Amino acid sequence: MAKITDFFSNIQNHDAFEALLRPHVDHLYRVAYRLTRQPDAAEDLLQDVMLHFYPKYTELRKVENLKPWLTRSLYNLFIDNIRKDKRNPVSAAVDESVLSVVADHSHHPEREAEQELMQRRLNIALDQLNDDQRDVVMLHDMEGYTLTELAEVMATPVGTLKSRLHRARNNIRKALSVEPSDLIMRVKG
Amino acid sequence: MKCKDVVSQIEDFVDDELSTSQHDLLRSHFESCGNCYQSWQQELIFRQVLKQYPLPPARAGLDRRAFSKLPRRPSVHKNAFIAGFGTAMAAAIVLAIAASLFLPQYSQQPVANIVLTLYESKKVNMVFDVPEQVADATVSLHLPEHIEIGGRQGLHQIEWKTALKKGKNMLSLPIVAKMATAGELVAKIKYGKQEKVFRLKLDIQKIEQGLTDSAVINRA
Numbered sequence: 001m002a003k004i005t006d007f008f009s010n011i012q013n014h015d016a017f018e019a020l021l022r023p024h025v026d027h028l029y030r031v032a033y034r035l036t037r038q039p040d041a042a043e044d045l046l047q048d049v050m051l052h053f054y055p056k057y058t059e060l061r062k063v064e065n066l067k068p069w070l071t072r073s074l075y076n077l078f079i080d081n082i083r084k085d086k087r088n089p090v091s092a093a094v095d096e097s098v099l100s101v102v103a104d105h106s107h108h109p110e111r112e113a114e115q116e117l118m119q120r121r122l123n124i125a126l127d128q129l130n131d132d133q134r135d136v137v138m139l140h141d142m143e144g145y146t147l148t149e150l151a152e153v154m155a156t157p158v159g160t161l162k163s164r165l166h167r168a169r170n171n172i173r174k175a176l177s178v179e180p181s182d183l184i185m186r187v188k189g
Numbered sequence: 190m191k192c193k194d195v196v197s198q199i200e201d202f203v204d205d206e207l208s209t210s211q212h213d214l215l216r217s218h219f220e221s222c223g224n225c226y227q228s229w230q231q232e233l234i235f236r237q238v239l240k241q242y243p244l245p246p247a248r249a250g251l252d253r254r255a256f257s258k259l260p261r262r263p264s265v266h267k268n269a270f271i272a273g274f275g276t277a278m279a280a281a282i283v284l285a286i287a288a289s290l291f292l293p294q295y296s297q298q299p300v301a302n303i304v305l306t307l308y309e310s311k312k313v314n315m316v317f318d319v320p321e322q323v324a325d326a327t328v329s330l331h332l333p334e335h336i337e338i339g340g341r342q343g344l345h346q347i348e349w350k351t352a353l354k355k356g357k358n359m360l361s362l363p364i365v366a367k368m369a370t371a372g373e374l375v376a377k378i379k380y381g382k383q384e385k386v387f388r389l390k391l392d393i394q395k396i397e398q399g400l401t402d403s404a405v406i407n408r409a
């Protein structure tokens with residue numbers, strides 16, 4: 001016989017689940033955004049992670065360090081649900097809000113335009129990377145995950161990640177092909 | 190150290206991947222070689238550019254929306270206190286009501302009597318027979334003030350959303366009487382515009398008698 005929700009344990013578990021996962025919402029969203037590069041897709045992925053773990057609350061409670069666990073699941077869901085779906089090419093649509101973020105925080109029109117140009121170049125450079133290279137550069141160079149952490153998240157040996165990172169950076173350097181002096185001005189500005 | 194070798198190791202130098210001795214060799218080379226020093230600075234700037242690649246702030250309410258795909262949380266009325274629930278139940282009595290959920294002629298009158306012993310938690314099992322799967326039913330329970338759900342002070346009304354499977358669905362409800370006054374348990378199930386109401390008459394006895402109450406009413 002089907003059981004109608006035992007509402008006491010349901011309320012408790014629901015609240016406890018949210019309390020356990022809420023501290024991870026921000027960093028999971030960041031990773032989801034880095035991978036999908038779209039706010040809607042990032043939120044959708046984040047929600048899928050929560051849904052995925054909801055029935056596993058008791059299991060989750062026993063995990064000492066949730067962050068890598070959750071990040072790995074998010075990455076797996078991303079690969080399974082989004083990347084494998086060829087109708088959803090992530091790189092096809094660069095989120096223009098990335099550009100407006102830069103503009104929003106600056107009141108200097110010149111610098112604004114310069115930074116926007118820089119971000120556009122970087123967006124294009126990132127688009128040109130293959131998926132594996134982009135993931136590692138996004139999560140390592142932008143989000144600050146160590147290669148050891150990423151080896152766990154992506155189930156890939158550190159050496160492989162290192163060479164992907166190396167190739168990714170080379171490709172970005174080439175695509176940016178800006179003079180060092182330009183970069184100095186932009187970063188210090 | 191040759192400049193060519195130094196340049197090839199700048200990436201590892203910045204990543205802090207070199208051995209201490211190799212790291213020191215490069216550092217001292219930078220002090221004496223302007224070109225390699227420039228390359229090093231360039232790499233640092235490049236990394237800074239990557240690091241600063243913006244991430245738009247999440248839209249407001251992400252904390253809430255993150256959980257929006259989960260089954261809906263049951264809502265509890267009034268000052269109900271839920272945390273820490275888990276009192277030991279006395280022997281449960283079983284009341285099974287099998288009823289076709291959406292028959293319009295279904296009675297609003299009490300369908301059964303059950304007897305509770307004062308201050309003793311008992312579990313009432315209600316069985317709802319549903320002709321088809323219901324994704325989003327609202328179940329609400331209402332008890333008089335002196336009869337509490339789960340022995341929780343103040344909890345005599347509760348409402349939550351649930352899915353019902355085709356066929357028999359059982360709801361286990363522990364209740365406790367705090368006064369020797371008869372009352373009524375009203376259970377409602379709403380789905381779309383349909384609503385079914387079940388009324389159970391609750392008699393309260395002061396002294397413990399045999400816990401043999403068991404009623405089966407089959408209206409299906």
Ligand SMILES: [Zn+2]
Pocket residue numbers: 191192195218222223224225226
């Ligand atoms: Zn040199």
